Structure formats: C-alpha cells, structure tokens
Amino acid sequence: MNVLNALINRRRFLQVTGATAAVAAGGVGLQGFSPAAEGQVGRSTSGNTVVTKSICHQCPARCGINVYTTNGRVHAIYGDPGNPIANGKLCPKGHLGTYLLYDPDRFKGPMKRTNPRKGRDEDPGFVPISWDEALDTVAERLNRLRESGESHRFAHFYGRGWGSSDAGLYGDFGKLYGTPNSAIGHASICAEGSKRAKQATDGNNSYNAYDYRNTNYILNFGASFLEAFRPYNYLMQVWGHMRSKSPQTRITTIDVRMNPTMAASDRYLMIKPGTDGAMALAIAHVILTEGLWDKEFVGDFRDGRNQFRTGQSIRPARFEERWTHGIADWWNEELKDRTPEWAEQITTIPARHIVTVAREFATTRPAMAIMERGPTAHFNGTYNGMAIHALNALVGTMFAEGGMFYQMGVPYGSLPVDADDYMDDYAREMQGKYPRIDMAGTEKWPMAGTMMQETAKHHLAGDPYRLDTAMFFLTNPIWSAPDPHLWEEALKDVFIIETSPYPGETAVYADLILPEHTYLERLQDSPTYPFEGWPMTALRVPAVDPVYDTKHFGDMLIEIGKRIDGPMGDYYRELGDVENILRHRAAGFVDNPGDNGVNDFESWKEKGVWYKKPYHWRYWRGSFWEWDGEGYNVEMSEADVGEKLLRTPTGKFEFKSGFLERHAGYIAQEMGIPENRVGIIQWVEPVHTGGGDLHFVTPKTPLHAEGRSANIPQAQAYMQPIVGGRGTCYLEIHPDTARQRGIADGDRVRISAEVRGERKSILAVARYMPAHRPDTLVLPMEYGHWAQGRWATAEGRDIKPGHSGDITENLSDPISGLASYYTAKVTLEKA
Amino acid sequence: MAKWGMVIDLDKCTGCQACTTACSMENNTLPGESWQDVLFYHEGEYPSAQMKWLPRPCMQCEKPSCVYVCPTRATYKDEEAGGIVFVDWNKCIGCKYCMIACPYGVRFYADEQPLVEPDIRDVYPGENGQMWSPPYQNPEQDWRRGIGIQPKGVVSKCTFCHHKVSKAPDGVADLDEDDPDLVEYVPACVRTCPPKARFFGDLDNPESNVNRLIGDKHGVRLLDHTGNRPQVYYLGAGAGIPAFSPRKS
Ligand code: SF4
Ligand code: SF4
Ligand code: SF4
Numbered sequence A: 001m002n003v004l005n006a007l008i009n010r011r012r013f014l015q016v017t018g019a020t021a022a023v024a025a026g027g028v029g030l031q032g033f034s035p036a037a038e039g040q041v042g043r044s045t046s047g048n049t050v051v052t053k054s055i056c057h058q059c060p061a062r063c064g065i066n067v068y069t070t071n072g073r074v075h076a077i078y079g080d081p082g083n084p085i086a087n088g089k090l091c092p093k094g095h096l097g098t099y100l101l102y103d104p105d106r107f108k109g110p111m112k113r114t115n116p117r118k119g120r121d122e123d124p125g126f127v128p129i130s131w132d133e134a135l136d137t138v139a140e141r142l143n144r145l146r147e148s149g150e151s152h153r154f155a156h157f158y159g160r161g162w163g164s165s166d167a168g169l170y171g172d173f174g175k176l177y178g179t180p181n182s183a184i185g186h187a188s189i190c191a192e193g194s195k196r197a198k199q200a201t202d203g204n205n206s207y208n209a210y211d212y213r214n215t216n217y218i219l220n221f222g223a224s225f226l227e228a229f230r231p232y233n234y235l236m237q238v239w240g241h242m243r244s245k246s247p248q249t250r251i252t253t254i255d256v257r258m259n260p261t262m263a264a265s266d267r268y269l270m271i272k273p274g275t276d277g278a279m280a281l282a283i284a285h286v287i288l289t290e291g292l293w294d295k296e297f298v299g300d301f302r303d304g305r306n307q308f309r310t311g312q313s314i315r316p317a318r319f320e321e322r323w324t325h326g327i328a329d330w331w332n333e334e335l336k337d338r339t340p341e342w343a344e345q346i347t348t349i350p351a352r353h354i355v356t357v358a359r360e361f362a363t364t365r366p367a368m369a370i371m372e373r374g375p376t377a378h379f380n381g382t383y384n385g386m387a388i389h390a391l392n393a394l395v396g397t398m399f400a401e402g403g404m405f406y407q408m409g410v411p412y413g414s415l416p417v418d419a420d421d422y423m424d425d426y427a428r429e430m431q432g433k434y435p436r437i438d439m440a441g442t443e444k445w446p447m448a449g450t451m452m453q454e455t456a457k458h459h460l461a462g463d464p465y466r467l468d469t470a471m472f473f474l475t476n477p478i479w480s481a482p483d484p485h486l487w488e489e490a491l492k493d494v495f496i497i498e499t500s501p502y503p504g505e506t507a508v509y510a511d512l513i514l515p516e517h518t519y520l521e522r523l524q525d526s527p528t529y530p531f532e533g534w535p536m537t538a539l540r541v542p543a544v545d546p547v548y549d550t551k552h553f554g555d556m557l558i559e560i561g562k563r564i565d566g567p568m569g570d571y572y573r574e575l576g577d578v579e580n581i582l583r584h585r586a587a588g589f590v591d592n593p594g595d596n597g598v599n600d601f602e603s604w605k606e607k608g609v610w611y612k613k614p615y616h617w618r619y620w621r622g623s624f625w626e627w628d629g630e631g632y633n634v635e636m637s638e639a640d641v642g643e644k645l646l647r648t649p650t651g652k653f654e655f656k657s658g659f660l661e662r663h664a665g666y667i668a669q670e671m672g673i674p675e676n677r678v679g680i681i682q683w684v685e686p687v688h689t690g691g692g693d694l695h696f697v698t699p700k701t702p703l704h705a706e707g708r709s710a711n712i713p714q715a716q717a718y719m720q721p722i723v724g725g726r727g728t729c730y731l732e733i734h735p736d737t738a739r740q741r742g743i744a745d746g747d748r749v750r751i752s753a754e755v756r757g758e759r760k761s762i763l764a765v766a767r768y769m770p771a772h773r774p775d776t777l778v779l780p781m782e783y784g785h786w787a788q789g790r791w792a793t794a795e796g797r798d799i800k801p802g803h804s805g806d807i808t809e810n811l812s813d814p815i816s817g818l819a820s821y822y823t824a825k826v827t828l829e830k831a
Numbered sequence B: 001m002a003k004w005g006m007v008i009d010l011d012k013c014t015g016c017q018a019c020t021t022a023c024s025m026e027n028n029t030l031p032g033e034s035w036q037d038v039l040f041y042h043e044g045e046y047p048s049a050q051m052k053w054l055p056r057p058c059m060q061c062e063k064p065s066c067v068y069v070c071p072t073r074a075t076y077k078d079e080e081a082g083g084i085v086f087v088d089w090n091k092c093i094g095c096k097y098c099m100i101a102c103p104y105g106v107r108f109y110a111d112e113q114p115l116v117e118p119d120i121r122d123v124y125p126g127e128n129g130q131m132w133s134p135p136y137q138n139p140e141q142d143w144r145r146g147i148g149i150q151p152k153g154v155v156s157k158c159t160f161c162h163h164k165v166s167k168a169p170d171g172v173a174d175l176d177e178d179d180p181d182l183v184e185y186v187p188a189c190v191r192t193c194p195p196k197a198r199f200f201g202d203l204d205n206p207e208s209n210v211n212r213l214i215g216d217k218h219g220v221r222l223l224d225h226t227g228n229r230p231q232v233y234y235l236g237a238g239a240g241i242p243a244f245s246p247r248k249s
Helices: A002-008 A011-017 A020-024 A094-101 A131-147 A167-177 A192-202 A232-242 A260-264 A276-289 A327-333 A340-347 A351-363 A381-394 A425-430 A452-461 A485-493 A553-562 A567-575 A578-589 A601-607 A638-644 A664-671 A735-740 B018-026 B065-069 B097-101 B188-192 B209-216
Strands: A049-055 A064-070 A073-079 A154-158 A217-221 A250-255 A267-270 A299-301 A319-321 A367-371 A469-473 A495-498 A524-527 A536-540 A609-611 A617-620 A623-627 A632-635 A694-697 A731-733 A748-755 A758-768 A776-778 A825-830 B004-009 B037-043 B050-056 B075-078 B084-087 B198-202 B232-235
Touching (some): A049 A601, A073 A094, A073 B188, A094 B018, A131 A469, A154 A452, A167 A425, A167 A567, A217 A276, A250 A351, A260 B050, A267 A351, A276 A340, A276 A351, A340 A351, A351 A367, A367 A381, A452 A485, A524 A578, A553 A578, A601 A609, A617 A632, A623 A638, A731 A735, B004 B209, B018 B188, B065 B097, B198 B209, B209 B232
Parallel strands (some): A154 A469, A217 A250, A217 A367, A694 A776, A731 A758
Antiparallel strands (some): A049 A064, A064 A073, A299 A319, A524 A536, A536 A609, A617 A623, A623 A632, A748 A825, B037 B050, B075 B084
16 A cells, blocks of 8 residues: 555646545545546647658668658658668668757857867867858868968868768869868778779779679678668668578678677678688689589680699699689689688688588579678788689679679769869869878879878878868768877867767867758768669758758858869859759759659659669670660670679689789788789788787677767667667677686676787676677777767766777778778786 | 557568667657567577577557556557557556566656666656657657657557557558558558568458468467467567576676
8 A cells, every 4th residue: 555655646646636635535546536637638740741852871871761840840760662772661770860860969050169279178169150250261271271382281081971962072172172182081991891802803993782682692701781781771671582582592691790690690600800711712612623613604624524623733724714814823823722621720610611601602593792891801801802702703693683783873964064174273283293191092002092090190290291171071080990099199280170060079179160961951962882783863852941050061062162262263153052063963864764753853852762773784694795775685795894894904803813913012012922922812811900819899780870879869778789788888708708807797897909009998898698709809889989979978877888999900901901990809807 | 440460570580670769769768668679689609609589569468467457547458449558648657567467578667767878858858748858759649548758657668559550541451561552550660670570460350461471470479378368479480589587797
C-alpha cells in the first residue's frame, strides 16, 4: 500500500485526476480513476504536410530522401522510393537528420574572432558580423595576397564535396585566382588506396561500380559491407536480395575483427592486420595450379595443358594471354612460391581454409573480390589491393554480368561562362609556378592525387612555403587527420575561415566563421559515387527556409569571387549563384531525359534525381560489347577496350603494372623493392607504427556520420551495440589478452603508442569480446572530441574513450598516399 | 478488423538498427528509450565464435501479461485496433508493474537518469504537459494510446505505429512499403528496413503474405512457453535466441 500511496502522490496524478480525496480516503481510491478530461487526446497531421526531395548528408551513399515538413518544421525523414539507391529505405543514420537541422549548438550567423591567441583552451571571443563584412574580409585578404604575388599561399581544404554547385567550383576558382591549392581534398585520409590499386591494374583511378544483384559469390576483404562500405543503405538492400535469391549468393568475409558483416557471412576468416595481400596471392596460386582461372579472359597455355606447378617457372611463350598482361612474369617472379602454407605463416589463416576459399571462389560464377580500407590503409596498401583486385581478372569479373565496372558521368549542360576567358596575366603566370602545399603530384608524392595529412608538416617547415589563409569546407583535419596535434600548431598562424554550421575543432582555431546551411536547407546537386555504372545525379531541394543566418557554400565561393579584383570578379558576376549553375547543368537533361522523365530543372527538383540506364559496356565470354541503344550489339576492338575500359598502358588488365613501372625509381627508394620488380603484384611487408605489441583498429560503426554523430544523442545511444556501447564506446578486447595484463571486464585502460618519437596515450574502458583476435584491439572511432557541441564534449556518467587519432602516426602508403590508419601497434595497461 | 502481426526474418536482418532510429524519430522517444531495439549476442571464442542479433519491438501479445497486472487498466489490448496493446497515458501512474510482468523487456519508464548527457530534456524542456518538446516532433499525438511524447511519470512502449496503420484501407491483407498506395501506413521500422527483413500484415487473413512467410519459413514466437502468444513472429536460423544473461561488470 505504501508503494501505491507514494505513486498516487505524483504531482501529475494529482493534477490530472484531482485525486487528493482518493488518497485521503485510504489509498485505495483507484475506483475514482476515469479517463481524464484534462488529459491530452488526439492531434493529427493536418493537410499542410509537405514532402521535399533531398539527399542524406551523413555518408557517401547519397541516399535520396523524402523530408516531411509540417508548419515549417521538419519532423520525419524516410527514404525516397523513386531514388535508385534509397528505394524507400534508409540506414540508421538517415532518420536522425532532423537532429542536424535543429542541433542547438549550430552557429547562428557569421562571426569574427576577437582573441588573437589561438589554442584548444582559448576562447575565440567570436562576435557576430554581417555577411557583407565577412565576405569583404575574405576578399580583402585574397586581393592583398594577389597584389603581393602570393596567391598560392591561400588554400581551400574540403572533405565531403557534393557536386557542381560546391566542390565543383574549386577548379575554376584556383585557376582564376592563381593558387595550386584549390582544393586540397581529403581522399588521402579516406579511401584512396583502393582507387590506386585499380589504377595500377586495370587503369581506372576510381572506386568500382558493382552488379551485386547478379553475383553468386562475394569474396570480401575488409569492406565493411554491413557497417560502412558505400552505398551502405543499398548494400543492405541488396544483401537481403542476395540472401534470398536462388541460388543464394555465397559470401566469404576476411577481416581483422568480429563485426556484423563477418557474423552474417557464410564463412568468416579473421586475418592478421595488413596481410590481406598474402592471402589473395595464395588464392591466386591455388586458382592457377588447379587450372580454375577464366580461360576466356586470361587466356591459356597454347597446348591446353596446365603448366602452373608450385615452385616451377613457366615458359612465357607457352601461354597466350587474352585480356591480361604479364601473367608469366607474375607467376615466375612471385606467385609460384606463394602457397597457402606460405600464406598461413603470414596471415594466420590455416592453409586448408585458403584452399577451400580459392576453389569455391573460382568455381562459383559470377564471383567478385571486393575490398576497401581494411587491406589498403597500410604502408603496403596498394600492393595488397592489387593482389585482391587481380582475383577479379582471374575469374573474369571485369565488366561481366554479376561483376564490376566503372561509373559513367552525367551529361550535364555547361556553365554559362568559361573560366579560360576570364584569366588575367597574373593568373596565367601563376599556373604551375608553385607546387601544392601538400606536395601531391610532385617528386615527393608522385602517384598521390592529394596529401592533406602532410599539410601541417609542410606549413610548419615552410617547405614548400607557409600558408597565409585557409578555408575549410566539410573537413576537420585538426581532429581527424593522423597526429592531429601537429595541425593545432600549424593552424595557429594561418588565417582560418571555417564554413561548418557546427562548432567543431577547426572553428576553435578559426578567425572567421562563415556558417553554411545544413543539408536540409540547401539546393545542391550530387552525382553518384560509383554505384551500378549508369549515370545518376540527385538533387537537394531545401525542405525549410534557413533556420539561421547561413549561406550555401557554393554561394559563398561565388560571392567571394565577385569581390576579387580584375576579370575574376566579372566571371562570378556572370555565373550568378548556385541556382543559376544548377539550371545550366539541368539543361543537359533536355536532350537526355532520365528514365523517370526528368528533363529540366523543375522536374529534377520534383523527382529529386535524374538517372539513365543501362550501363554501356559488357564483357561476355571472351569479348567486350558496347550498347547501341537496344542491346550490347557492337563488339569492341582491342584498341576500343583499352581506351574505354581497361585503361592501362597495355590496354589489358596488368598483373605487371606499367603505371608502377613508370615510377620504379621512386618505389624502389621508398619501399625497398628492386626497380625491375616494382610492377609485379607482390607481397610487401606492412610497416607497423606505434612500437607496441597489439594491433589497433578503429572502425566506423553504422552510426558514425563522418564526425557529426558525436553531437547527435540518439546516435550515441546506439553507437556500439556489439558490446553494449550505448552512450559511449568501449575498447573491445579478447579476455585472454586483458587478463594477461590484469585487466578485468569494465576496467579503465590506457592505450599508448609512439607518435613522432613521443609516447602518446588515450584512455578507454575495456569490454571483453572473445570473438576478436587476441592480438588485435578494436576501438570504434567516434569519441574524444574537444569541440563539436555539448554532447560531443560532455563528460557524462559514462567514461568516453579518447580520440584514436591522437595515437596514430602520420605514415602513408608511398604509392596511394593513403594514411595508414589501421597499422598502429599499441601497448595496453590498466589505468 | 485485422489482427496486425509483424514478421522479422533473421536470415536477412543485418543488425543495422535503422528500425530502431526510424522508430525513435517517428515516435520521438528519448535516446535509449528504444521501443524497438536490436540486441546483440555472442558465443564461443576466436577463431570460431558466433555473433547474432535480435530486433525486438513489443510483441503485442494475444495474452499480454502487462495488461493483466496493470492496477489502473491504463494498459489495455485493443482488439478494435488490430490487437495492439496500448498505454493510456491519462491513466498510467508509472508503477512499473507492467515492466516487470513483460517477459520481453520492451516497456520504458523514461523519467530516469538520461542515457546520454547532457539531458536532452533540459535542452528542449517540456511544454503542454509533455516530458520534453523537441522542435522536430511528430504532429501526431494521442495520449489515450501512448502516441506522441509522454507526460512525466508514465510507461511508454511500441504502438505498432497505430497512428499510421489505423489509416490503412479496410481489409488490406498486408502493409507493404513497396506499394505506393500503402507506404504511408506502414510502421516506421518495417518501412525503412533496408534488407526487407520485416513484414507487416493481417494474421487473421490466411491469404496474407505474413501468414505465408510464417508458414513457409516456420515462423516462431519468442519465449512461447510463457503463454503470452506474441503477434510478432521470427523467421530464420537466428531465431533460437539464447537466454539473456546480464553482464557482470
Ligand atoms: S546510407 Fe545512411 S547515412 Fe548514408 S546516405 Fe544513406 S541513409 Fe544517409
Ligand atoms: S511484449 Fe510485453 S509489453 Fe508487449 S504486449 Fe507483450 S507483455 Fe505487453
Ligand atoms: S532495420 Fe531491418 S535489418 Fe536493420 S536491424 Fe532492423 S530489422 Fe534488422
């Protein structure tokens, strides 16, 4: 009865039922309870709910979304059924987008810094300014740099650029203004390794498009298919299809830790970090010795008898290659000794499993071998990736049904103005005069497209020069780059313009805050990342008017451009604004209506996406065919294939890479590989940083919205379901490894590694996970922010782990330039 | 009236938690107030351990133990609404008896310390009697059925998205999100499930797809020995879920 008395005394109960009398009557007054007239009853969506088309912003999948807005408030986001990636579905992040719109920590308008001292703990002393003052300040600086012949000291940095209305504007800006640094992209701290592996083998510097719907076998090397691989939402949809179609697609996953992809596959093999290339080479060895390769794609011995025998060379003249190049050299110089038993020593995967996987993969067609950062975010990443991708050539995957292709571009209309007509003498003089600040594409990083992670080092050393002004768009390397402390030093004396709407780490060092719209407020195009090959571009249409005094990033660039002296200003006045750009882009659809009828700007806005099937090329039983409007009817010549599909120096899939051979001297010097061997797809030892005894991997979980979920409480509640990380992330550790160090389940631990010769540590709480490798620690990358909003920085009841970047050395694959995020070895102790 | 049932195919489920976040945004639940949750389990050890997971909404039991213990009749099973079990927030006194009686752990009393700090209820303080009032809340609200944002001091739970399914045309056998005429009536978790592991339909209609799936793939109900007789069925190899053992730490 006491319990009931206590409960009945709840204030709300008294309010709603007026039950004081009931309590006085002895505490059994529940008979006095009736549906409360004062209580709230029904309220329903009225007719003024509007559905707007947009694109999710939280990962590179670019899912089309339907945004539900009632009375000017967004209250729901669902997948757009008319968008070929979303198909009405979303991943767990997609629904949380409203948090990003209504994030209470958003910047409310442009601001300038008043405290000249910069540091983590320095209050920038921001004061609000008008957009005119903000843009004038930027333009004044840029004009001044130009006058003194130093325009190269201005750099743009960007991460998740979207399309022609934002990141697409950089090229012309750099050209007209006169800087090689427009823009430094983030690909080298993202996933550049797989692109370079493909460039080195099939000549396409790109991620692949895939025909998952028709494949019967996936051999997955460290692509986190059911957590973070792009396009995540679609991958899950097609997973449902592959797992219920007939015949069911068989999936073998090779990764360094237990995760949902591993658990849901038919077979998982837990490999030692950085050694995927050895496993792939052994699989190739088995495929060749057992005669299981695709003879129509690769070719065959002239006499039809298999002469690949372990340890024995073949006579090159005896093998007639079809669409590949260098198989005899590959076998003789490398593969003949790469037995499963050899690979077992390196990978820890038992040889018998390697044999089974090789036979299964090569006898189930169509089959594909896929990969992403797992194998490639290491010193030997490109060679690992090449070994994996070579398996696709061996089983005839390239451009085949159920195989993989490359992405076609969008037939956009051209811009109303041509930047070449607006270059002045100064701009022409600056072309090629200075290297990029990150030295990508110079003799220092000849094969890298971008090296953002090198910038801080270069600036501090003044080599090639020091930056004066930097503008950041959707990237935050001061937190997310390896060894981020160096960035804190570097950004102290650079004039920083931050454009994020959220108060991230870059903003703490910023001199100017130019907050852009959040994605639900933007008009923005977004051509697809490689998907199924046929061209597609989606459109963000603003769901609501801007909540605060913010601007589209593209319009900021244009407005700055208008304020630059000389013809550059005229160019941007002609260009107008983002909407004008998109109208001109959409003009390209008039002659090329999409499959959904989109043929101009208005219909693009209404449907949210333009796309046109099919993909134009197909490999089929030894030949390549081109689409003629009705079917794959035109057989392609070898020259045509080399020009359009296998874009290597030989026009074939290269087991001996001409691309790498062109840089033989560099590779020999940086990686210690003899010059005459650099082209061979081969095993290269990983170089582990950190100086510890335990591998350390820091994966993205499905709730990781590229750094922005740190301030979404709902995302934090579901961050790490595997070991119960709700509201925090735990360090996942094998119990034996923990006990050897006296660490109990739930203990606080210190993870340490050498960075630039100094010992750096972060704290975390350990959770036992007996499914992991005993030599590998897993800490999902999410926490350890020192800015980004109240939830990101809160010290709650749950101890949150430190930031994994703090103990990550800045070491990159010399070929791709990809930062080796997953290669550290750390030491662990009870804290 | 239909008898609404849900089918979850564990052979297709990827454990992504999209169902969970779709539910949380549609129904404006607090972080951690997971009307629909996904529970992960692992057994064994490297290199042969297994890991599996179970998405878990309210089972909308035919014989709901939560209803039998409720002292105020706030919790009730509404046969007119397809057999959905509701909490009438105007009657609930927050005694939590139902939470103890439910064998599936799907009821929430959100007045506790927040899972994620700072407390979002302080950021968006409650208005009009609501426990909290975020700017992005769903306009749908019906406290007699536990729909919308609750007042303080009550128990909340999955409503099978009654505010959606109740608007579906009479007599429809299945609410399939791929049907453009029906998509708006599909529960949020079913509608968004990327691999299409979730299905929603009429268990009283022998022609419904949900009944066909249960028949073809040998659907099972969780903890059937309790006699609660869920209206949620599971398919697939993962459907034998181990007993829950709380962590020691
Ligand atoms: S996969 Fe998820 S996060 Fe990525 S775009 Fe789609 S809904 Fe957004
Ligand atoms: S699952 Fe629990 S809350 Fe839902 S009806 Fe059954 S007993 Fe009641
Ligand atoms: S949305 Fe579907 S696939 Fe994802 S956890 Fe829920 S039931 Fe499983």
